[in-house]
Amino acid sequence: MAADGLTYTIVDTANMSTAEIYGKVLCDLAEKHNDIVGLSADLAKSTKIGQFAAKFPNRFFNAGIAEQNMFGMAAGLAKSGLTPFVSTFAVFASLRAAEQVRTDICYPNLNVKIIATHAGTSFGQAGTTHHCTEDLAVMRSFANMVVIAPADGIETANAVIAAYEHKGPVYIRINRGFDPFLYEKTDYGFQIGKAVQLRDGTDITIIACGAAAYNAYHAAGILEKEDGLSVRVLNMHTIKPIDEEAIMKAVMETRRIVTFEDHNIYGGLGSAVAEVIVKSGKACAFESVGIPDEFAIIGLPEDLQNYYGFDQNKIIEKVRQIMGKDFEQTEDWEDEV
Amino acid sequence: MATQNELFASTIFLKAALPLTKVILEYRPKMAAKYKGLNGVVQFVAKDDAGDIGGYLQFTDGVLDVKYGIHEKPDIVFTFKDVKTMNAFFAGKPAVPSIKGLTKLKLLMKAVNLLLALKIIGRKTPPKKPEDKELMVRLMLYLLPLGISQLNKAGHPEISKFCQKSPDRTFAWSVTGTDIASYLRMKAGNSKAGRGKYTRSKPFVEFKFDSIDGALGILLQTTDMIEASINRILVIEGSPEYGKEIGSFMNMVGQLAS
Amino acid sequence: MPLSNEELQKFKEKACQIRKDTIDTVYWAGGGHVGGSLSFTEIMVILYYKYLRIDPKNPQWPDRDRVVVSKGHAGVGYAPILADKGYFPKELLKEYNHTGSILGMHLDGNKVPGVDASTGSLGHGLPISVGLALGARLQNKSWLTYCIMGDGECDEGSVWEAAMAAAHYKVTNLITIVDRNRMMIDGPTEEVMRLEPFADKWKAFGWIVKEVDGHDFNALADAIEYAQKEDKAPVVIIAHTIKGKCVDFMEDKYEWHYGGLDSEKVELAKACIDKHYCEM
Numbered sequence: 001m002a003a004d005g006l007t008y009t010i011v012d013t014a015n016m017s018t019a020e021i022y023g024k025v026l027c028d029l030a031e032k033h034n035d036i037v038g039l040s041a042d043l044a045k046s047t048k049i050g051q052f053a054a055k056f057p058n059r060f061f062n063a064g065i066a067e068q069n070m071f072g073m074a075a076g077l078a079k080s081g082l083t084p085f086v087s088t089f090a091v092f093a094s095l096r097a098a099e100q101v102r103t104d105i106c107y108p109n110l111n112v113k114i115i116a117t118h119a120g121t122s123f124g125q126a127g128t129t130h131h132c133t134e135d136l137a138v139m140r141s142f143a144n145m146v147v148i149a150p151a152d153g154i155e156t157a158n159a160v161i162a163a164y165e166h167k168g169p170v171y172i173r174i175n176r177g178f179d180p181f182l183y184e185k186t187d188y189g190f191q192i193g194k195a196v197q198l199r200d201g202t203d204i205t206i207i208a209c210g211a212a213a214y215n216a217y218h219a220a221g222i223l224e225k226e227d228g229l230s231v232r233v234l235n236m237h238t239i240k241p242i243d244e245e246a247i248m249k250a251v252m253e254t255r256r257i258v259t260f261e262d263h264n265i266y267g268g269l270g271s272a273v274a275e276v277i278v279k280s281g282k283a284c285a286f287e288s289v290g291i292p293d294e295f296a297i298i299g300l301p302e303d304l305q306n307y308y309g310f311d312q313n314k315i316i317e318k319v320r321q322i323m324g325k326d327f328e329q330t331e332d333w334e335d336e337v
Numbered sequence: 338m339a340t341q342n343e344l345f346a347s348t349i350f351l352k353a354a355l356p357l358t359k360v361i362l363e364y365r366p367k368m369a370a371k372y373k374g375l376n377g378v379v380q381f382v383a384k385d386d387a388g389d390i391g392g393y394l395q396f397t398d399g400v401l402d403v404k405y406g407i408h409e410k411p412d413i414v415f416t417f418k419d420v421k422t423m424n425a426f427f428a429g430k431p432a433v434p435s436i437k438g439l440t441k442l443k444l445l446m447k448a449v450n451l452l453l454a455l456k457i458i459g460r461k462t463p464p465k466k467p468e469d470k471e472l473m474v475r476l477m478l479y480l481l482p483l484g485i486s487q488l489n490k491a492g493h494p495e496i497s498k499f500c501q502k503s504p505d506r507t508f509a510w511s512v513t514g515t516d517i518a519s520y521l522r523m524k525a526g527n528s529k530a531g532r533g534k535y536t537r538s539k540p541f542v543e544f545k546f547d548s549i550d551g552a553l554g555i556l557l558q559t560t561d562m563i564e565a566s567i568n569r570i571l572v573i574e575g576s577p578e579y580g581k582e583i584g585s586f587m588n589m590v591g592q593l594a595s
Numbered sequence: 596m597p598l599s600n601e602e603l604q605k606f607k608e609k610a611c612q613i614r615k616d617t618i619d620t621v622y623w624a625g626g627g628h629v630g631g632s633l634s635f636t637e638i639m640v641i642l643y644y645k646y647l648r649i650d651p652k653n654p655q656w657p658d659r660d661r662v663v664v665s666k667g668h669a670g671v672g673y674a675p676i677l678a679d680k681g682y683f684p685k686e687l688l689k690e691y692n693h694t695g696s697i698l699g700m701h702l703d704g705n706k707v708p709g710v711d712a713s714t715g716s717l718g719h720g721l722p723i724s725v726g727l728a729l730g731a732r733l734q735n736k737s738w739l740t741y742c743i744m745g746d747g748e749c750d751e752g753s754v755w756e757a758a759m760a761a762a763h764y765k766v767t768n769l770i771t772i773v774d775r776n777r778m779m780i781d782g783p784t785e786e787v788m789r790l791e792p793f794a795d796k797w798k799a800f801g802w803i804v805k806e807v808d809g810h811d812f813n814a815l816a817d818a819i820e821y822a823q824k825e826d827k828a829p830v831v832i833i834a835h836t837i838k839g840k841c842v843d844f845m846e847d848k849y850e851w852h853y854g855g856l857d858s859e860k861v862e863l864a865k866a867c868i869d870k871h872y873c874e875m
Contacts, residue, residue: 037730037733058733059733061729061760061764063756063760064756064759064760064763066753066756066757066759066760068718068722068752068753068756069721069722069725069753069756069757069759069760070722070756071722072719072721072722072723072725072726072753072757073722073723073725073726073729073757073760074726075712075722075723075726076712076722076723076724076725076726076727076728076729076730076740077726077727077729077730077733078726078730079661079711079712079723079726079727079730080661080726080727080729080730080731080733080734080736081657081730081734082730082733082734084726099716099719100719100722100753103713103715103716103719104712104713104719104722104723107705107713108704108705108712108713109705125578178575178576178577180539180574180575218539300576300578300579301576302541302576302578302579306504311504313504313505332529333527333528333529334529335483335486335487335490335528335529335530335531336529336530336531336532337352337356337359337403337483
């Protein structure tokens with residue numbers, strides 16, 4: 001995939017992932033609150049915590065490629081009264097240092113805020129070693145951990161602020177910083193544990209998080225325009241504690257729920273939603289779409305979203321399928337001259 | 338016999354660039370007024386063993402239509418000895434056609450004027466007047482998706498391979514603060530270029546230029562791409578890998594047309 | 596500075612008492628990591644009775660020195676000291692490991708006053724200690740962090756990650772002591788996973804190493820005072836000890852990493868401990 005005329009280095013990519021604005025928000029927070037410190041495992045440039053590092057060098061600790069120690073240090077820093085924000089790739093945060101997160105941070109309920117980047121298949125080209133389609137399942141199972149999957153850069157910024165204000169550990173999983181903006185402003189009422197209703201609807205409810213939420217929102221627009229379907233879209237940014245009320249409302253009012261996530265179908269958003277539905281004993285058509293318990297193939301993330309069924313087109317197809325409709329096409333392929 | 342590349346270049350000129358003459362008349366009302374009531378067909382044709390290649394301007398009561406192919410009874414014919422020469426002519430390089438129908442002077446002059454006006458897209462430096470700058474950017478942003486789509490339809494190996502694999506996706510270009518916008522839709526081998534904002538869904542990749550001058554800087558390659566990104570002269574919304582891919586197709590169109 | 600005879604005598608008596616309390620606790624608990632709890636008695640006694648700036652009446656005192664017993668399995672040796680210092684009533688030792696007790700095999704920082712980190716899984720204590728020490732420095736606090744580790748524990752990669760970070764960040768308000776009793780569960784450390792040249796490893800990671808006899812109070816005092824003052828690099832005190840020290844049938848036996856004692860063995864053990872102290 002050659003591209004002429006575009007030479008860049010890793011330093012430049014730090015400037016190009018402009019969709020990730022939480023770095024600035026963290027810096028603003030840190031100006032006001034002296035207890036905020038930052039850590040990364042040699043990934044400060046790839047995650048936006050590099051901005052914090054540049055602005056507050058004496059409050060930032062690079063642990064080098066040593067995640068277990070990093071999370072242990074974060075625990076120690078939190079015990080000494082500070083509020084550490086730790087950032088590395090999701091696969092390393094949730095798996096390499098899983099025990100440290102669970103035992104050193106969740107167990108004593110420490111104020112460590114984890115910003116796990118390159119989650120799901122968002123680092124598609126890097127292959128399975130850098131994918132993380134298990135982190136929601138793992139983090140959900142740690143008591144005391146709050147698990148958030150923001151839909152875009154604006155929501156991430158909100159999540160970072162909310163995480164700071166929350167007492168206890170928080171896990172925020174985001175992508176690479178190239179996500180399109182779902183929201184236009186930050187003041188839409190972000191609250192941990194409260195799903196955001198992006199669209200109201202009565203035929204079916206899509207519950208999604210992360211990149212899938214953006215895709216779902218736009219898919220629903222097309223479904224309304226072309227099929228006349230009334231699709232409710234819930235951005236379930238907080239996987240734990242999950243918004244049971246919003247799910248039950250969707251069950252009662254739309255009776256069809258389909259979930260989309262960049263995660264294994266086992267243990268993530270779909271499972272969490274299913275737990276609520278089944279526990280209620282109410283009838284509801286339910287499907288969950290995600291990585292079908294396999295290790296994702298290599299590919300560009302947008303292609304993987306299509307391949308695994310949670311890009312805009314596939315969401316539309318899936319909803320139509322559930323609603324029993326055929327896929328329609330606009331077939332005018334004449335160029336406009 | 339014309340080479341693959343020569344044929345692709347001619348596709349750009351005849352099917353993407355030449356039709357832009359209509360846009361010129363649309364946005365230059367004073368110039369268009371002079372074409373009122375004009376009638377006639379001006380044919381451009383390149384001789385080739387595998388079959389002549391050509392396109393023509395058709396004026397009907399002052400309304401211009403641009404078509405690909407050979408007209409039955411053109412009033413004026415610019416004949417080029419081969420595709421290479423015709424390409425050079427459209428690229429503004431020295432190339433002399435033989436011209437039939439020199440007697441229809443008025444039609445000839447009008448056609449030549451239009452071609453001269455079209456040369457604006459081949460400029461290496463920005464024009465001085467604001468309305469010229471705007472026209473140049475508009476024409477270039479219309480040319481790009483059109484060129485890529487036509488190359489796909491002509492079977493350009495890289496572009497058609499990309500299009501073949503593509504799920505239903507749209508790539509868009511726009512200049513903030515103006516009505517200049519265009520798009521390219523692709524799906525499983527099909528492609529469609531269009532003008533204006535694509536409203537059916539959010540584009541998969543959108544190239545947003547912050548201004549006409551900003552766009553000129555990027556399109557004429559006088560502004561460094563990384564700098565442009567940091568200063569947000571050009572913001573590429575959506576997948577960066579696909580942004581690069583489409584960027585390289587844009588370059589291909591530009592290179593073939595020079 | 597050498598300890599006065601009075602101090603020395605006091606510590607020896609305290610160590611004798613704590614060892615006996617450890618044996619009792621193992622009995623009440625139905626079993627415990629007795630070997631490693633007896634090897635670090637002198638280390639813990641001199642810390643808790645001379646050097647630590649703590650207040651048992653105020654376990655959360657913000658300016659207290661922090662103690663991270665990274666070898667958290669030595670709970671039966673740690674709990675008696677906390678009880679003796681007054682962090683909780685000594686009677687609670689009788690409920691060690693019982694359902695609902697605050698005391699279990701690994702002391703829980705959420706439940707037991709005086710415990711600064713819930714250890715038990717090896718390799719966690721040093722990273723946490725580095726974090727604590729950095730936190731103190733960042734907030735301009737003068738409290739120190741003491742990390743007590745096992746030697747087998749140093750197989751864990753996270754220990755060396757922390758060691759690298761401590762040297763890199765010049766974490767000198769941290770005092771690390773390794774209880775080098777040369778034994779682990781499956782056998783001697785040098786047979787299971789060779790640690791030697793152990794001191795060289797720490798030096799290679801940028802630490803200053805002090806090797807002492809872990810049962811010699813004066814040597815420990817010297818080393819700790821050195822570590823407290825040293826500000827060029829972090830200091831590790833490798834305390835050479837004997838697993839199961841003072842209980843003849845346990846000494847230097849890796850089998851006694853963990854074990855249970857019936858009342859007969861308890862008496863025998865206590866007699867050994869007394870004998871050793873009379874000899875000293």
